[in-house]
Amino acid sequence: MATVERLQPAGMSPNGNRYTHVIKVGPWVTIAGQTASDENGNVVGVGDPVAQTAQVFKNLTTALASVGGKLSDVVKTTVYVVGEENLEAIREARAGRFGDAPPTSTLVVIARLARPEFMLEIEAVAYVE
Numbered sequence: 001m002a003t004v005e006r007l008q009p010a011g012m013s014p015n016g017n018r019y020t021h022v023i024k025v026g027p028w029v030t031i032a033g034q035t036a037s038d039e040n041g042n043v044v045g046v047g048d049p050v051a052q053t054a055q056v057f058k059n060l061t062t063a064l065a066s067v068g069g070k071l072s073d074v075v076k077t078t079v080y081v082v083g084e085e086n087l088e089a090i091r092e093a094r095a096g097r098f099g100d101a102p103p104t105s106t107l108v109v110i111a112r113l114a115r116p117e118f119m120l121e122i123e124a125v126a127y128v129e
Contacts, residue, residue, distance in 0.1 A: 013037035053093035069128035
């Protein structure tokens with residue numbers, strides 16, 4: 001039977017233990033939705049979808065590294081984007097981040113996220129052997 005590992009990796013936004021950033025069960029890794037928060041909880045790139053996308057991917061990379069994984073191990077993402085006006089910039093900033101074989105993905109346009117400064121959030125599932 002696989003062990004459930006719950007991780008709050010160093011370098012990720014503090015969350016007051018309200019949720020777990022990374023859960024690993026066997027080779028399967030689930031990463032909580034990542035926003036443009038830095039390791040101190042500050043929003044990076046207020047009003048800048050490209051800067052926010054870069055911070056989200058920095059957080060995803062940190063989360064994956066905590067279990068020995070990398071972005072190319074991601075098999076599924078769910079992307080939440082605030083407002084259609086940010087879609088193209090975020091799509092361009094995401095392009096190529098997963099290498100030559102991008103994961104499956106769901107994109108949802110929403111009215112807002114937990115903090116009004118956030119322009120996107122990405123949650124991910126990865127397979128890390």
